[in-house]
Amino acid sequence: MRYYIFLFVSFISFAQQTQKVDFKTAFGNISINPIEKKVSGSVRYVFEVKQAIDTIKIDAQKMVVSNVKINNKVVKYTNTGKAINLFEGFKTGKNTVAFTYEATPKQTMYFNGDFTCANCNNQQVWTQGQGKYTSHWFPSFDDVNEKVIFNLNVSFDKKYQVLSNGVLLNEYPNKNEMIWQYEMKNPMSSYLLAVAIGDFRHQVVASKSGIPLQMFIQAKDTLKFEATYRYSKQIFDYLEEEIGVKYPWKIYKQIPVEDFLYAGMENTSATIFAEDFVVDDIGFNDRNYVNVNAHELAHQWFGDLVTAKSGKHHWLQEGFATYFALLAERKIFGDDYFYHQLYRTSLQLRNASRTDQIPLMDEKASSLTFYQKGAWALHLIRETIGPKLFQKAVMNYLKKYQYQNAETDDFLAEVRKVSDFDTETFKRVWLEDYQFRSDEANALLRKNDFIVKLIETQKMRIRPFSESKAMFKELMQSNVFYPVKTEILYQIKDLPFEDKKELLFLALQTKDVKVRQSVAEFTEEIPLEFKADYEALLDDASYDTREIAFMNLWKNFPESRTAYLEKAQNWIGGNDKSLRSLFLTFSIENQSAEKEKYYNELVDYTSPKYESSVRQNAIINALAINENDPTVLKNLVNATTHYKWQFTKFARDKIRELLLQEGFRSLFEKLLPSLTESEKAQLQRLLDEKK
Numbered sequence: 001m002r003y004y005i006f007l008f009v010s011f012i013s014f015a016q017q018t019q020k021v022d023f024k025t026a027f028g029n030i031s032i033n034p035i036e037k038k039v040s041g042s043v044r045y046v047f048e049v050k051q052a053i054d055t056i057k058i059d060a061q062k063m064v065v066s067n068v069k070i071n072n073k074v075v076k077y078t079n080t081g082k083a084i085n086l087f088e089g090f091k092t093g094k095n096t097v098a099f100t101y102e103a104t105p106k107q108t109m110y111f112n113g114d115f116t117c118a119n120c121n122n123q124q125v126w127t128q129g130q131g132k133y134t135s136h137w138f139p140s141f142d143d144v145n146e147k148v149i150f151n152l153n154v155s156f157d158k159k160y161q162v163l164s165n166g167v168l169l170n171e172y173p174n175k176n177e178m179i180w181q182y183e184m185k186n187p188m189s190s191y192l193l194a195v196a197i198g199d200f201r202h203q204v205v206a207s208k209s210g211i212p213l214q215m216f217i218q219a220k221d222t223l224k225f226e227a228t229y230r231y232s233k234q235i236f237d238y239l240e241e242e243i244g245v246k247y248p249w250k251i252y253k254q255i256p257v258e259d260f261l262y263a264g265m266e267n268t269s270a271t272i273f274a275e276d277f278v279v280d281d282i283g284f285n286d287r288n289y290v291n292v293n294a295h296e297l298a299h300q301w302f303g304d305l306v307t308a309k310s311g312k313h314h315w316l317q318e319g320f321a322t323y324f325a326l327l328a329e330r331k332i333f334g335d336d337y338f339y340h341q342l343y344r345t346s347l348q349l350r351n352a353s354r355t356d357q358i359p360l361m362d363e364k365a366s367s368l369t370f371y372q373k374g375a376w377a378l379h380l381i382r383e384t385i386g387p388k389l390f391q392k393a394v395m396n397y398l399k400k401y402q403y404q405n406a407e408t409d410d411f412l413a414e415v416r417k418v419s420d421f422d423t424e425t426f427k428r429v430w431l432e433d434y435q436f437r438s439d440e441a442n443a444l445l446r447k448n449d450f451i452v453k454l455i456e457t458q459k460m461r462i463r464p465f466s467e468s469k470a471m472f473k474e475l476m477q478s479n480v481f482y483p484v485k486t487e488i489l490y491q492i493k494d495l496p497f498e499d500k501k502e503l504l505f506l507a508l509q510t511k512d513v514k515v516r517q518s519v520a521e522f523t524e525e526i527p528l529e530f531k532a533d534y535e536a537l538l539d540d541a542s543y544d545t546r547e548i549a550f551m552n553l554w555k556n557f558p559e560s561r562t563a564y565l566e567k568a569q570n571w572i573g574g575n576d577k578s579l580r581s582l583f584l585t586f587s588i589e590n591q592s593a594e595k596e597k598y599y600n601e602l603v604d605y606t607s608p609k610y611e612s613s614v615r616q617n618a619i620i621n622a623l624a625i626n627e628n629d630p631t632v633l634k635n636l637v638n639a640t641t642h643y644k645w646q647f648t649k650f651a652r653d654k655i656r657e658l659l660l661q662e663g664f665r666s667l668f669e670k671l672l673p674s675l676t677e678s679e680k681a682q683l684q685r686l687l688d689e690k691k
Contacts, residue, residue, distance in 0.1 A: 020051040023148050024187075028138060031155040031177075032197070034115040034125055039137050040102040041155075045148075049092050056086040059135035059142045059190075060101065068099040084139060101139055108136035109195070110643050112258050113609075120609055121220060123160075124198040126257045126272055128265055129191035140190035144307050145405050147187035155179045156197055163196045163216065165268050167250050184268070185250060187403050189307050194267035196255045203229075208237040209246060214253040217278065221256075227284045228256070228277065235294045235328045242327060243298075244395040248305040248402065254293070258611050259644050264292045266299030266321070275611065276575055283574045285513045286544045290332065294325035306398055309405045311363025315431075316411060318367075319360075319374015326375060336481035339448035342379065345372040346445065349436040357434045361408060361427075376441060377430045383444050385419040392418045450481045457487050465495060469503075476506040485510065486518040493522035501530065508533055513542050520548040526556045538564075543573045547582060554586065561590055576613035577605065585621040599625065606635040612647035615639060619654070627658070634671055640682040655686050 023045050030041035045058070060083055068077045070089030078085040086097060113123035127137060134140045141148070154162045158178035166184035173179075202216040203225065213236060215229045232254070240247055249269040256275045264273035273296065277289035302320035330338035349372055358365045360373050382390040397406070397414040408431065412423040429437060445451045457475065460468045472488045489507055492500040507519050520537045523530070537549035546568075553564055565587055573579030584598045592598060602625075605618035615635070622632045639651035658664040668687065672680055 017053065017057060018143060018145050020053040021047055021049055021056055023047040023141065023146055025149045025151070026140070027151050027153075029153045029155075030138070032109075032125055032195070034111050034123065034157075034197075036104075037111050038102060038104050039109060040100070042098065042100045043139050044096060044098040047090075047095050047097065049090055049095060052092070054087060056090065058084045058086070058097075058139050059133070060084050060139040061103070061105075061133065061136045063101045063103045063139065065099055065101045065139070068097070070097045071095055072098075083135075099139075103137055105136040107643075108132040108134060110259075110261075117609075121199065121218075122258055122609065122611070124196070124257050125156075126196040126198075126255075126260070127194050127267075128261055128272070129193060129267070130265060131191075134190045134193050138190075138193060140193065142190070144189040144191060145309060147189055147307070147403060147405075149184050149187045150190075150193050151184060152182045152193070152195070153179055154182070154195060154197075159199075160197050161200045161216075163200070163253060163255055163270060165192070165194055165270050186248065188268040188304060192266070192268040192304055194265070194270050194272060196257055196270070196272055198255075198257065200255070205233050207233060207240065207247070207252075209240055211236070211247050211249075212251050214251065216253065216255045218256065218275075221278050224278050224280050224283075227279050227281050228289055229254070229293075230284065230288070231290055231332050232293060234332065235290070235297060238328050238331050239294065239297055239301075239324060242391070243301055243324065243398070244391050245301060245305075245398045245402075247300065249300065252297070252300070254296075259642075259647075261644060264296040266296045266303055268300070268304045271296040276613070278575060282541050282543055285542045286574065291325055291329060294328035295321045298324040298328075301398055305403065306401045307405050309407045312361055313407045314363065314365070315360050315370050315374035315377070316406065316408065318370040319378055322371045323375035323378040335448060336450040339445060339451050340454075340481065340483055342376070342441075343445055343451055343454070345376065346436070346438065346441045349373055349376065350438050353434060353436045359432050359434045361431045373430075373436065376436075377426075379444065380430065380437075380440060381415060381421060381426070385415070385421050389418045390415075450484070453480060454484050454487065457484050461491055465492065465499065472503055473506065476503055476510070482510075482512050482514045485512070485515045489515070489518040489522050497525070497527045497530065504530070505533065508536070513540060513545070516540055517542055517545040517548070520545050520552065524552055524555075526552060531557065538567055543571075543579055546571065547573070547579060550582065561586075565590060565592070575611060576617055577610075578617055581605065581614075581617045581621055585625065588625055603629065603631055603635075606632050608635070608638055612639070612642060612644050616647060616650055619651075623654075623658075628663075628667060630667070630671065633658075633667060634674065637668070637671060637675060637679050637683050640686075641676075641678045652682075652686060655683070656689070659686065 025046040027044045028041060030039055032039050062081055065079050065084055068075055070086065073089055075086065075089040108129060109125065109127050111125055114120055115123050133142050135142055150165060152164050154164060155174055155177050156162050158173070158176065162180040164182040166182045168180060169183050170181045171178055199219045200216040201219050201222055202214050205213050207213055213233060215232060217225050217228065251269055253270040255270065255272050256278050257272055258275045260272065260274040264271055273289065273292055276287065277292060279288055298321040299317065303317035308314050308316045326338060326341055348368060352368055356366055356369070358369065360369050360377065393414040396417065397411050401410060412427060415421050416423050475484055476488060485507060488503065492503060504519055504523065507515050516537060523534065526534050534549065535553065537545055540546060550564060550568060554561060565583065568579065568583045571579035571583055581602065584602045587598050588595045602618055602622050605614050606622055619632060619636055622629060636651055636654060640648050642648050665687065668683060672683065675683065
């Protein structure tokens with residue numbers, strides 16, 4: 001009980017602070033040391049005391065703070081380890097507070113790669129404030145309701161590029177470093193403050209409204225620039241027009257970083273996104289940046305310009321960003337794509353509501369609820385009152401609460417002003433009830449002919465194939481959107497080849513990447529007469545298809561394995577190097593004359609020089625070949641110290657699995673003297689676990 005009471009009191013105290021004190025502007029001068037993983041510098045805030053208050057708090061997690069001055073006079077203060085508490089020297093009206101600080105952030109600021117390595121090219125520093133708290137690396141405000149104009153000067157090694165929020169005013173040389181000076185003109189919540197540092201190149205285009213769109217990419221990835229940022233300007237211009245409110249910041253930057261914790265993050269004017277979405281033309285067909293691009297851009301209005309007052313209203317950010325991203329994709333990919341995405345999420349939401357009883361307006365709601373149910377709720381409003389009135393309500397909402405915070409009733413009030421939409425019933429059944437309104441959703445989905453045809457095709461699962469074959473053939477030769485055709489291939493996957501071969505050949509003739517991929521996926525047994533046609537999938541413009549086809553062909557035709565390896569010898573695949581890892585592994589299995597060379601390359605991919613996705617693939621494959629390799633086991637232990645939780649979980653679980661096998665405990669114990677202190681601590685913890 002004490003824990004919850006403490007949280008309640010803390011929330012009330014900060015809510016009282018924002019009513020009595022308004023922090024206006026921040027001026028930060030910071031230096032980042034990537035080798036010691038420290039950040040230090042000075043901060044000056046301009047703030048207004050509106051009402052009498054005893055103590056003013058600035059959040060500062062585990063920071064060493066000194067030389068605190070209010071209105072240029074040294075003052076007493078307390079540092080709780082979580083916050084700086086100021087209790088003297090300020091007056092009603094305008095004030096300043098300045099101090100120096102040093103922090104060694106354990107989260108929120110992440111250091112990727114080894115900055116002592118002269119031959120490495122993956123060194124980066126980047127931040128992630130949402131859900132992690134910027135106050136771990138910059139003294140600021142964990143409460144999203146405190147909005148500040150942030151101006152940041154960052155000192156760092158001049159061979160890198162430093163990116164942050166706002167406009168870059170100047171770059172000043174400072175011995176072996178450079179100082180980058182960034183300026184903002186309007187306020188934002190602290191969680192949106194960001195820094196990204198790396199070896200970047202960039203291109204700039206102007207939006208239709210004249211906003212500079214800066215698109216960054218790592219130097220090693222310049223050939224992937226076009227495919228990665230495909231449709232970016234079109235998305236920006238569309239959202240500005242569809243939302244009806246001019247983009248609220250002076251510039252827009254997009255920056256890919258390695259081993260990012262999420263798909264993307266909408267830092268004000270500076271989106272950071274995962275390197276996973278840096279793709280070439282082939283990779284674009286497997287996984288592209290388009291949706292994340294549109295989603296994070298939409299957040300510049302919904303989340304950055306207007307921020308939800310609390311977690312209860314989080315859907316005002318994620319639901320809006322999800323829906324407007326989908327509208328942008330509709331503009332690019334068409335109505336059938338748009339309705340198919342809505343259909344898929346409607347099924348997910350219907351199934352989830354059987355066990356998930358947390359409604360949309362609850363801070364504990366799932367991501368599926370916040371994002372997809374929020375988007376569906378907005379789709380219902382838009383379809384009911386019409387796109388023009390919906391746009392008007394959104395425009396009025398954004399303009400009324402710009403650079404402020406809002407809650408659900410604020411938006412619904414704007415909907416009522418422009419229409420007779422029943423917001424009370426809507427709020428009760430869509431936002432406060434955990435159940436998904438499938439009947440209403442299905443009625444909206446049936447407006448699209450493709451969805452009607454897809455549902456009809458799915459209902460044919462219970463019919464004998466003989467009754468469906470003619471219809472399947474007609475559909476496979478039609479221009480219907482690809483999910484109908486992949487549904488057909490799913491339905492016939494267990495039929496004898498003779499019964500389905502005509503449809504398989506027709507599917508290959510569609511030249512549709514997704515349809516052909518389904519042929520690869522659903523045809524595990526490959527008859528000799530289908531071999532040549534199936535082998536053509538190895539040339540498809542999809543790394544996923546190539547991998548599936550290679551694996552099935554390898555299994556079905558052992559006599560052709562050497563030919564398949566020759567085909568795959570120059571494959572790399574996506575950023576996880578999955579196809580390269582596949583080639584190396586199967587070459588070793590096939591007793592290649594260069595198997596030692598290939599094994600060494602595979603082991604190298606397990607090391608910290610590479611992204612976690614590359615390392616994880618390589619660790620799995622290397623251990624399958626030689627589970628006793630001390631280098632691989634050491635790199636597996638190193639993975640337990642990584643900042644990306646998904647990777648550390650994989651590593652811990654893999655070590656636990658190995659420790660259950662005879663001999664591995666002693667192998668790991670022998671590694672202990674060669675490990676770093678953090679690696680030793682992680683491994684010892686696993687060794688000490690009870691069996």
